[in-house]
Amino acid sequence: MYTLGINAVFHDSAACLIKDGILIAAAEEERFTHFKHGKRPVPFSTWELPFHAIDYCLKIADIHINDVDHVAYSFDPYLLIGEEYRGKSTIEIPFESLAGGKPSAWLNPWDPLFLSSIVNARQQLNDGYPHHLQKRFIGANIQPGQWHYVEHHIAHAASAFNCSPFDDAAVMTVDGRGEVATTTYNIGNGQQLNRIGQVNLPHSLGLLYEQITTHLGFLHSSDEYKVMALASYGNNDFVKDFREMIQLQANGQFTITDQRLAERFGPQRLRHEEFNAHHFNIAHSLQVVLEETLLELTAWLRSETGVENLCMAGGVALNCVANARIRDSKQFKNVWVQPASGDDGTALGAALYIDAQQRKSSKRDFVMNHAYWGPEYSDNEIEKFMKWCKQPYRRLDNVAEETAELLAQDKIIGWYQGRMEFGPRALGDRSILASPISPEMQARLNEVKDREDFRPVAPVVLEEKASEWFDDAEFSPFMLFVNNVKADKAGRIPAVRHTDGTARIQTVNALQNKRYHDLLQAFYRRTGVPVLINTSFNTLGKPIVCTPRDAIECFWSSPFDALIIGSFLIEKNADQRSNSNLSTTGLAEKVPEGFAAAVVE
Numbered sequence: 001m002y003t004l005g006i007n008a009v010f011h012d013s014a015a016c017l018i019k020d021g022i023l024i025a026a027a028e029e030e031r032f033t034h035f036k037h038g039k040r041p042v043p044f045s046t047w048e049l050p051f052h053a054i055d056y057c058l059k060i061a062d063i064h065i066n067d068v069d070h071v072a073y074s075f076d077p078y079l080l081i082g083e084e085y086r087g088k089s090t091i092e093i094p095f096e097s098l099a100g101g102k103p104s105a106w107l108n109p110w111d112p113l114f115l116s117s118i119v120n121a122r123q124q125l126n127d128g129y130p131h132h133l134q135k136r137f138i139g140a141n142i143q144p145g146q147w148h149y150v151e152h153h154i155a156h157a158a159s160a161f162n163c164s165p166f167d168d169a170a171v172m173t174v175d176g177r178g179e180v181a182t183t184t185y186n187i188g189n190g191q192q193l194n195r196i197g198q199v200n201l202p203h204s205l206g207l208l209y210e211q212i213t214t215h216l217g218f219l220h221s222s223d224e225y226k227v228m229a230l231a232s233y234g235n236n237d238f239v240k241d242f243r244e245m246i247q248l249q250a251n252g253q254f255t256i257t258d259q260r261l262a263e264r265f266g267p268q269r270l271r272h273e274e275f276n277a278h279h280f281n282i283a284h285s286l287q288v289v290l291e292e293t294l295l296e297l298t299a300w301l302r303s304e305t306g307v308e309n310l311c312m313a314g315g316v317a318l319n320c321v322a323n324a325r326i327r328d329s330k331q332f333k334n335v336w337v338q339p340a341s342g343d344d345g346t347a348l349g350a351a352l353y354i355d356a357q358q359r360k361s362s363k364r365d366f367v368m369n370h371a372y373w374g375p376e377y378s379d380n381e382i383e384k385f386m387k388w389c390k391q392p393y394r395r396l397d398n399v400a401e402e403t404a405e406l407l408a409q410d411k412i413i414g415w416y417q418g419r420m421e422f423g424p425r426a427l428g429d430r431s432i433l434a435s436p437i438s439p440e441m442q443a444r445l446n447e448v449k450d451r452e453d454f455r456p457v458a459p460v461v462l463e464e465k466a467s468e469w470f471d472d473a474e475f476s477p478f479m480l481f482v483n484n485v486k487a488d489k490a491g492r493i494p495a496v497r498h499t500d501g502t503a504r505i506q507t508v509n510a511l512q513n514k515r516y517h518d519l520l521q522a523f524y525r526r527t528g529v530p531v532l533i534n535t536s537f538n539t540l541g542k543p544i545v546c547t548p549r550d551a552i553e554c555f556w557s558s559p560f561d562a563l564i565i566g567s568f569l570i571e572k573n574a575d576q577r578s579n580s581n582l583s584t585t586g587l588a589e590k591v592p593e594g595f596a597a598a599v600v601e
Contacts, residue, residue, distance in 0.1 A: 001069045001359060002061065005351025007343050008049050008121065009075040009152065010176070011037040011221050014344035015053035016373070016422075017061055017068075018351045021365035023163075025060035026373040026422040027053045028344050031546035037222055049121060050347075051129050051137070056375055058136045065140045071125065072148050072354040074155035074346035077118040079179040087144070122147045150350040152178030153314075154193065156341075159349030160311035161188035162356070163368035164336040170305040172298065175314035175343075176206035176221070183297070183314075185252055187305050191356040191364060196304065203256045205290060206316050208245070212286050215261050216279055217269035227283045228319055229455050232500040234277070234284025238265065242289035252300045254293065275454070290316075291325045298331050308333040313349070317341040317480075318424065320504050324482045328472075339371045339478035340423035348422075370512045371427050371478060374420025375546060382548050382566040391552060393568045399515060403564050404522035407435050407532065412448060412560035414537055416551040417515055420544070425479045426536035427506060428460060428516035430544045430551075432560060434495075434533040435523075441495035441533060448560050450540040456504070457533045459496035462520045463507040465530040469493070470505055479506045479534075493531050506534060 003018040016026035030036050032052030058065060078086045117124075122142055129137035150158075156173040171186040171193065182204035185197040210220040213227050241264050247255045262268065265282050269275075298310065310332040317323065318341045327335045338345050352366070377385075386393050396402045406413060411434075418429045426432075432448070434441050434457075442457050458479055466473035470483040482502040485493065496503045510517040524530040537551065538544045539558055545551045548565060555563040555570065563570040 001355070002063065002067060003070045003072060003351045003355040003358070004054065004057065004065075004068045005072045005074070005347035005349070005354075006049060006054070006121075007074045007155075007345075007347040007350070009118065009346075010343055012342045012344040013048070013050040013053070014340075014347040014422075015050045015057050016348045016351055017057035018355045019061065021352075021355055021359065021361060023348065023352075023366055023368070023373060025057040026340075026348055027056050027375065027420065027546075028422070028543070029053045030543040031374065031420065032056070034543060034550075036541060036543050048117075049124055049128065051133055054125075055133045055136050063136075065125070065137050065142065068142070068146070070146050070148060070354050070358055071122070071142055072150050072155075072347075072350035073118070073121055074150055074152055074343070074350040075118055076149040076151045076179055077115050078149065079151065080115060081119070118149075148350075148354045150346075150353055151181075152346060153181045153184040153198070154195075154353060155346035155349035156313040156338075157184060157186045157188070157193050157311075157349065158353040159340065159345040160313035160317075160336065160338040161186070161193060162191065162349065162352040162364070163338060163366065164188075164309070164311045165367050165369075166309040166311065166334065166336065167364070168307055169309035169311045169336075170301045170307050170332070171311045171313075172301055173312070173314040174205055174294070174297075174316035176204055176210055177201055182206060183252075183254075185301055185304070187307070188311065190362045192362075193353075197252045199253055203254060205246070205254075205256070205293065206314065208256050208259070209286065209290065209316065211259065211261060212282065215265065215268050216283060217271050217273060224315070225318065226452065226455065228287060228321055229498075230275070230280060230283040231287035231321070232284070232498055232502075233454060234280030234282070236285055236288060237281040238285035239288055241265070242285050243292075246289055246293050248293065248296050252297055252304070254297075275452075287319075287321065290319070291322045294322050294326060295329055295331075298326050298329070302331045310335045311338070312336075313338040313341045313345060315342045320480050320482050321502075323480055324502075327481055337478070337480045339368070339425065339427075339480065341480075342424060344423065369477065371421045371423050371425070372419040372429055372513070373422040376419040376429075377548055377566070379566045379568070382568060385548050386552075386568070386570075389549075389552070391570065393565075393570050396564070396567055396569050399564065399567055400518035400522045402569070403433075403519055404526055406562055407433060407523055408526045410435055410438055410441070411562055412445065414551060414555050414560060414563040414565070415519075416537065416545065416548070416563065416565040418513070420546055423478075425506075426534065426544055427477070427479065428508060428513050428534060430537040430546075431534045432537050433519075435527070435529075436493040436495040436531050436533050437527065437529060439494040445533065445535060448558055449535065449538070456498040457496060457535050458504040458506065459493065459531045460506040460508055460516075460520065460534040462517065462524065462530040463509040465524070466505065466507045469531060470503065473505060473507065476505055476507045477512055479504050481505070492529055496531065496533055 005016040013029040029050035126140040181198040183199040186193045415431045
């Protein structure tokens with residue numbers, strides 16, 4: 001049985017495909033269209049279905065859209081319109097009902113159009129696909145009985161629990177908003193989720209964090225991680241203000257009150273205004289109170305459920321500093337966070353939730369122990385493209401050893417391998433890599449990526465060596481927690497040590513990603529350091545690269561030194577033509593299939 005999961009709500013449009021309870025493909029739409037977070041420069045674009053991501057998932061399974069048994073959409077509009085309209089045809093739903101059944105939750109003039117797009121999503125899937133994707137969509141005929149709306153926070157919860165290694169767990173989801181809920185608490189057992197509490201709009205930790213993100217001159221629903229990074233430079237000047245704004249109550253409840261930010265914190269920072277201590281202190285105080293609040297909520301959840309395991313998802317669960325506070329509090333024995341905790345992960349959660357229902361399965365068939373679910377390209381495909389575009393290159397005899405040698409020389413490397421990661425983190429297949437040994441490397445990488453100078457860079461470490469370099473380091477393949485750099489190692493890896501002494505680590509073992517693990521071992525043999533800098537293969541405002549074309553274009557428009565793409569090396573300031581077969585004899589005079597830039601209509 002095939003179940004297609006879709007997120008096309010708010011941001012991070014994405015798709016995934018489940019086959020009999022097992023994830024086989026997942027990707028964000030932004031990787032194909034190059035519009036970051038799936039947002040085109042028009043208000044309604046976010047709600048368009050992720051046709052390119054859906055097409056990729058169908059391609060992996062080698063099926064047509066009509067071969068899909070069920071489609072799970074990670075938002076339920078009838079929670080706002082009213083249950084009396086569920087199952088009725090679109091034309092029977094009065095337009096005025098699309099303004100929403102809960103006016104306190106819907107204040108935006110675009111809300112009727114937003115809800116209308118969701119109610120019409122099945123028809124859009126059948127009729128609205130782009131012309132250039134006809135192969136897997138033409139004749140689409142998904143019927144009402146195959147289409148399932150899943151509550152947004154149920155999709156978040158299933159993305160955490162149904163992917164975790166636990167048979168039972170407490171599940172907490174915290175984000176900006178769903179239909180009505182902003183925070184939910186569930187007990188997970190087997191394949192079932194039982195809701196035991198929720199916090200509703202307008203009270204939202206995620207929306208408050210978004211508002212402060214905007215107040216500090218960043219893009220909301222995009223740059224919240226920058227506020228988290230900025231926080232480590234500040235002090236507690238505004239902790240009292242945030243404690244007044246976030247009022248904790250009994251039973252996991254809270255309210256957000258008195259959000260007059262300009263009155264409390266002064267005027268909003270302009271986009272290109274210099275940062276100062278005032279901005280640092282706002283970010284720091286927000287982060288402190290967010291962590292305090294989450295610890296109170298998880299303490300209540302532990303007491304209420306009595307279970308030892310905690311699963312988390314929702315955009316706030318991407319706050320790795322807060323995650324580490326929860327882990328280190330020891331309230332729960334084990335903490336598992338969905339690597340695609342943002343709205344992209346709701347496509348996965350919705351699909352798993354509907355798959356379990358439709359197959360009536362109580363047995364867990366899938367554990368998400370890596371994030372490599374996106375497109376990949378073989379050496380033959382990569383080489384064919386490089387020949388077609390007359391790109392000089394050299395085939396490497398030993399990818400790990402020769403790349404480690406370049407990294408030991410302080411070269412900055414684009415690293416393009418295997419299947420693209422699902423979620424916001426590059427985890428060793430679409431990464432920029434560098435040595436952490438030079439103190440200047442963090443600044444060099446921020447310049448290469450055109451990032452703010454306060455932004456830290458993160459380390460990847462051999463799993464078997466992690467505890468020797470970072471305090472209390474354990475299995476951590478998704479870069480979702482921070483650890484302190486061990487005092488005796490801080491001077492050896494200064495580039496990855498943030499100003500507060502922490503680092504957001506990724507551990508890797510050979511089963512997860514052999515070539516990546518081999519590279520770290522080769523670097524360790526040369527330098528005595530089993531750590532590399534790993535940052536995402538993109539530049540400011542751009543999604544992580546997807547295709548070889550994306551990788552080569554990013555490489556040549558950015559000041560890093562070399563690109564390792566599959567088994568091939570591309571270097572700047574190096575004549576590689578003698579080592580590369582650039583003859584185009586017998587090649588088609590068009591872009592090889594799958595490498596053209598996405599057509600965005």
